[in-house]
Amino acid sequence: MNISQRARQVSPFYVMELLEKARELEAQGKSIIHMEVGEPGFETPLPVKEEAVCAAKDGKTFYTHSLGIPELRSAISRHYRDLHKVDVPPERVIVTNGSSGAFVLLFAALLERGRTLAIPDPGYPCYRNIALLVDCGILSIPVTDETGYEITAAHLDRLDTFVDLLIVTNPSNPTGTVYRYGTLEKLHDRLCGLGGTLIVDEIYSELVYNTGFRSSAAISENIIVVNGFSKAYAMTGWRLGWMIVPGELVRPVQKFAQNLFISPPSLSQYAAISALDQRDAVEHMRRLYQERRDFLVPRLKSLGFSVPVNPSGAFYVYAGIERFDIDSMDFVNRALLEAGVAITPGYDFGSFGAGSHVRFSYANTLENIKEGCERLGRWLPALCK
Ligand SMILES: Cc1ncc(COP(=O)(O)O)c(C=O)c1O
Secondary structure, eight states: OOOOHHHHHSOOOHHHHHHHHHHHHHHTTOOOEEOSOOOOSSOOOHHHHHHHHHHHHTTOOSOOOTTOOHHHHHHHHHHIIIIIOOOOOGGGEEEESHHHHHHHHHHHHHOOTTOEEEEEESOOTHHHHHHGGGTOEEEEEEOOGGGTTOOOHHHHHTOOSOOSEEEEESSOTTTOOOOOHHHHHHHHHHHHHTTOEEEEEOTTTTOBOSSOOOOGGGTOTTSEEEEESTTTTTOGGGOOEEEEOOHHHHHHHHHHHHHHTSSSOHHHHHHHHHHTTOHHHHHHHHHHHHHHHHHHHHHHHHTTOBOOSOOOBTTEEEEEOGGGOSOHHHHHHHIIIIIOEEOEEGGGGOSTTOTTEEEEEOOSOHHHHHHHHHHHHHHHHHHHO
16 A cells, blocks of 8 residues: 555644543543643533534534535624624635634645745644645744744744745644734735735634734735634534635635535534624633633743743643753653643644643643642652652
């Protein structure tokens, strides 16, 4: 069998490997505190589940329009008007199979051999691995705490490669950075001036703490905004996302959507219309995440981790382990086996700073997070000996 070059290049999703190992240990009776996965521990709000049941009973079990049902596209358009004060016509909203599906469609429509995608390092790993499918150039832009982990226009000025597409994640996975609006405006100006395009992944946009959030959809109709129901609405398994694209991109994306996915999942779409109305449930979850972050960040610092920039969005802490003088892969493997705490190694997010950083997810209960920190507190002195 001839395994493709691409299959050799694609990197494992370490967080999933860690999770699988952790589950094996649990099956053997070991107790593990999960701080690796970026999945809300909350169940989907009840009214959303009820809508899905109604839709199933009403026989809404068929393929839908490839761009999403009109009611949901209109509801997303209203959501932008009400929450973000931006007018986005439903015609520019495309419903996708998770936000992951949006990246597949965008890269298929916009990238090919000879074009370049720029991504942040540290950054969300799937961008790179999805882009491998279309054979484009991939350029990692290392970001540090000096810019609060933002990619800035100065980063672009220093590049000697033309960038066709740049993705930024706002708020960021893994650093929790919420971009300054001015930074995004400048990135768009720089890229646009040269014929490139900015994609902003706003999947964590409703999970921000002590700060406001402005959607990049307001900056320009030429910016592509990707979002989804997985995180803020606790709907990871429903596999539903959306994107806002310039009008001229709708048809090219639609042709790929028809062929690759046929349609987004039907029941999920009917249910998602009501998800957007669950403001109290989303706010309740957001407050709990904030409480966990407020506990976790100082606690990690007191344990010897470095957290130079306070994360103000998403549910992650990107922490330096320089103090422990150990590679992050060894660190997380030993933390799992010796302390019973699952954490993600920096290697999931790129290569820059990968060995000296780990990511903690606080999408777990405060009680479990406290227990995880207790365990680390008992284990770390042995590691440092
Ligand atoms: C930054 C970022 N974008 C996209 C996704 C994918 O989300 P979805 O479930 O909508 O495919 C994730 C999931 O962890 C993420 O962290």
